[in-house]
Amino acid sequence: MSIFVDSGTRLIVQGITGRDGSFHAKQMMEYGTTVVGGVTPGKGGQKFEGTVPIFNTVAEAVKATSANTTVIYVPPPFAADAMMEAADAGISLIVAITEGVPVMDMTRVYPFVRERGARLLGPNCPGLISPGKSKVGIIPGRICTPGSIGLVSRSGTLTYEVVYQMTRAGLGQTTCVGIGGDPINGTNFIDCLAAFQADEDTTSVVIIGEIGGTDEQEAARFVKENMTKPVVGFIAGQTAPPGRRMGHAGAIISGSAGTAAEKIQAFEDNGIAVAKRPIDVVGLLKART
Amino acid sequence: MNIHEYQAKEIFRSHGIPIPDGDIATTPAEAEALAKKYGGTVVVKAQVHAGGRGKAGGVKLAKNPKEAREIAEKILALTIKDLPVQKVLVTPAADIATEAYVGVIIDRASKRATFMVSPAGGIDIEEVAAKTPEKLRKLAVDPRYGLQPYEAMELGFFLYDDVKQVRAAAKIMQQLYAAFVASGASLAEINPLVTTPDGTVLALDAKMVVDDNELDRKPDLAAMRDESAEAPSEVEARNANLTFIKLEGNVGCIVNGAGLAMATMDLVKYYGGEPANFLDIGGSSNPEKVVAALKIITSDPSVKAILFNIFGGITRTDDVANGIVTATKKSPLKVPIVIRLTGTNEEIAVKILEENGFTALTDMDDAVQRAVQLATGKEAA
Ligand SMILES: Nc1ncnc2c1ncn2[C@@H]1O[C@H](COP(=O)(O)OP(=O)(O)OP(=O)(O)O)[C@@H](O)[C@H]1O
Numbered sequence: 001m002s003i004f005v006d007s008g009t010r011l012i013v014q015g016i017t018g019r020d021g022s023f024h025a026k027q028m029m030e031y032g033t034t035v036v037g038g039v040t041p042g043k044g045g046q047k048f049e050g051t052v053p054i055f056n057t058v059a060e061a062v063k064a065t066s067a068n069t070t071v072i073y074v075p076p077p078f079a080a081d082a083m084m085e086a087a088d089a090g091i092s093l094i095v096a097i098t099e100g101v102p103v104m105d106m107t108r109v110y111p112f113v114r115e116r117g118a119r120l121l122g123p124n125c126p127g128l129i130s131p132g133k134s135k136v137g138i139i140p141g142r143i144c145t146p147g148s149i150g151l152v153s154r155s156g157t158l159t160y161e162v163v164y165q166m167t168r169a170g171l172g173q174t175t176c177v178g179i180g181g182d183p184i185n186g187t188n189f190i191d192c193l194a195a196f197q198a199d200e201d202t203t204s205v206v207i208i209g210e211i212g213g214t215d216e217q218e219a220a221r222f223v224k225e226n227m228t229k230p231v232v233g234f235i236a237g238q239t240a241p242p243g244r245r246m247g248h249a250g251a252i253i254s255g256s257a258g259t260a261a262e263k264i265q266a267f268e269d270n271g272i273a274v275a276k277r278p279i280d281v282v283g284l285l286k287a288r289t
Numbered sequence: 290m291n292i293h294e295y296q297a298k299e300i301f302r303s304h305g306i307p308i309p310d311g312d313i314a315t316t317p318a319e320a321e322a323l324a325k326k327y328g329g330t331v332v333v334k335a336q337v338h339a340g341g342r343g344k345a346g347g348v349k350l351a352k353n354p355k356e357a358r359e360i361a362e363k364i365l366a367l368t369i370k371d372l373p374v375q376k377v378l379v380t381p382a383a384d385i386a387t388e389a390y391v392g393v394i395i396d397r398a399s400k401r402a403t404f405m406v407s408p409a410g411g412i413d414i415e416e417v418a419a420k421t422p423e424k425l426r427k428l429a430v431d432p433r434y435g436l437q438p439y440e441a442m443e444l445g446f447f448l449y450d451d452v453k454q455v456r457a458a459a460k461i462m463q464q465l466y467a468a469f470v471a472s473g474a475s476l477a478e479i480n481p482l483v484t485t486p487d488g489t490v491l492a493l494d495a496k497m498v499v500d501d502n503e504l505d506r507k508p509d510l511a512a513m514r515d516e517s518a519e520a521p522s523e524v525e526a527r528n529a530n531l532t533f534i535k536l537e538g539n540v541g542c543i544v545n546g547a548g549l550a551m552a553t554m555d556l557v558k559y560y561g562g563e564p565a566n567f568l569d570i571g572g573s574s575n576p577e578k579v580v581a582a583l584k585i586i587t588s589d590p591s592v593k594a595i596l597f598n599i600f601g602g603i604t605r606t607d608d609v610a611n612g613i614v615t616a617t618k619k620s621p622l623k624v625p626i627v628i629r630l631t632g633t634n635e636e637i638a639v640k641i642l643e644e645n646g647f648t649a650l651t652d653m654d655d656a657v658q659r660a661v662q663l664a665t666g667k668e669a670a
């Protein structure tokens with residue numbers, strides 16, 4: 001098993017004819033993801049790569065292909081609308097890769113999507129991959145390998161680094177999820193931890209956090225209260241100066257809440273083994289399996 | 290993006306919030322002329338992107354134009370939290386009976402714009418929250434309906450007893466919410482919101498932070514950016530689409546992705562070094578970005594070694610290699626460089642680098658240890 005995506009995932013790509021959308025659509029197809037369609041308003045009726053039908057709207061795409069998942073590569077000014085369109089069309093998993101979506105837009109998108117019963121991942125996230133089954137987003141497929149460890153992270157390339165080290169050490173993954181670093185995102189650590197706890201094939205979990213906010217602290221409490229599987233953690237940003245922005249809208253230290261030290265403490269207090277370096281995740285996992 | 294008090298006040302005024310007159314002076318003579326124009330006592334206020342200006346001596350009363358000139362001269366010579374004061378706001382002094390705090394932020398937990406108000410304004414809001422949380426009231430606004438009048442009244446009653454003042458404050462909060470939403474702000478704050486002895490409610494200070502992601506679609510707000518109030522290296526980086534923050538150490542770091550950049554800095558520290566900066570070249574990097582990044586790093590004289598840590602996903606490592614070659618051909622490096630890259634087009638990148646006399650590492654820990662060693666002149670701890 002795995003979480004959120006698997007061989008039953010039927011994917012459409014919103015923004016499939018754009019620069020990023022077309023590049024990653026090809027990569028996902030090569031990986032083996034079932035890409036059933038694309039959406040670009042005005043290009044309905046055309047075909048992507050000669051095989052994948054393009055639609056004008058998500059509703060049309062869903063009707064024609066029974067898609068259940070979408071991945072969004074549309075530019076920031078239109079990304080919020082794309083998420084809402086997907087939710088309204090009955091898509092159950094919406095993965096928003098777009099970086100730079102105004103936060104004010106997300107305050108409206110979040111309740112809209114929830115009310116329609118869809119799960120949103122992102123925005124500003126690398127997506128997710130269940131190795132050997134389905135890849136939705138931009139996580140490089142070749143750094144992953146099937147296995148029994150679940151991974152959830154707020155970061156992009158740092159996720160790749162940790163997954164790469166795990167794969168090199170022979171520790172495969174059930175699913176790797178990048179939830180994104182924006183202040184308002186659709187899926188948080190706890191959603192993923194709960195899913196990993198419920199997933200039969202996941203034996204242990206890695207959580208990668210960073211400075212800013214209190215999501216890691218809440219996740220730590222959740223682990224203590226609700227999880228029986230071992231959890232290993234890493235927090236980036238110990239050398240970050242307080243109160244300065246680090247490139248993610250979310251990575252702002254506000255007051256005392258949100259420092260790396262505070263988060264590491266919360267992890268340790270709640271039974272999460274904390275890696276000092278990314279590579280130490282491997283040793284900690286091996287000691288727990 | 291931070292904007293100045295006087296700019297935030299312009300925005301707040303345009304939404305109807307009552308704020309005393311005021312204007313900007315860049316010289317003591319201009320401050321004197323403004324004081325003359327307003328008559329009576331004025332307040333001279335440093336315009337820098339920092340809180341706590343009052344405590345730093347950047348907010349002073351002047352009883353007459355001559356005093357305004359003298360005070361402006363002193364404040365214009367100040368540096369507050371590393372930021373040199375280049376402008377002052379001159380505004381008529383208000384008679385203050387009480388000071389309250391009113392702020393709106395985007396709250397990550399509720400995922401909504403959230404009001405925070407306190408009758409104990411004028412001081413650090415964090416302190417009030419930490420020591421006397423009962424003096425702070427929070428209210429998350431449903432984005433579909435906005436701040437409703439009854440909600441604004443509830444907040445008003447938390448600040449004042451007199452219903453006239455409650456109504457005035459409630460109106461100001463609705464105006465503040467409108468300004469917050471219209472500007473795409475991540476923070477909008479009035480501290481202090483004062484009452485005068487005759488019962489009038491006025492905003493005497495204004496702070497606003499605009500979400501950077503709004504600037505493309507809000508050119509009026511983007512035009513408010515004051516580059517002279519920011520560190521030159523950070524301005525240069527932003528113009529090259531990089532995120533750069535200067536730190537105190539001597540290992541210059543160039544990384545793709547904010548999380549990996551932070552983890553790289555942490556690892557520099559772990560191995561006994563100190564990072565000179567945070568620099569994220571972002572996702573789809575082209576060679577020009579790398580050239581710009583190297584230019585920024587090499588212009589910092591405290592940098593003793595340069596460390597590249599690139600994990601190619603969207604970022605093509607051959608782009609990075611080409612950038613390194615181009616930049617160093619133009620201006621040869623004076624400090625050693627350590628390059629770690631892995632991922633997309635790694636083989637091509639390594640070939641490009643080796644043909645040009647560089648070596649490339651594939652392991653992050655190896656690279657960081659090597660860079661620390663080169664910067665400090667000793668074996669990594
Ligand atoms: N126009 C005015 N008339 C009278 N007093 C004023 C005026 N403006 C400011 N003050 C006084 O100076 C104090 C500090 O001013 P202000 O809040 O503008 O500066 P500050 O240092 O930015 O505060 P913060 O801690 O919010 O950053 C106020 O709390 C108020 O008592």
Ligand SMILES: [Mg+2]
Nearest residue numbers: 480481494495
């Ligand atoms: Mg103030």
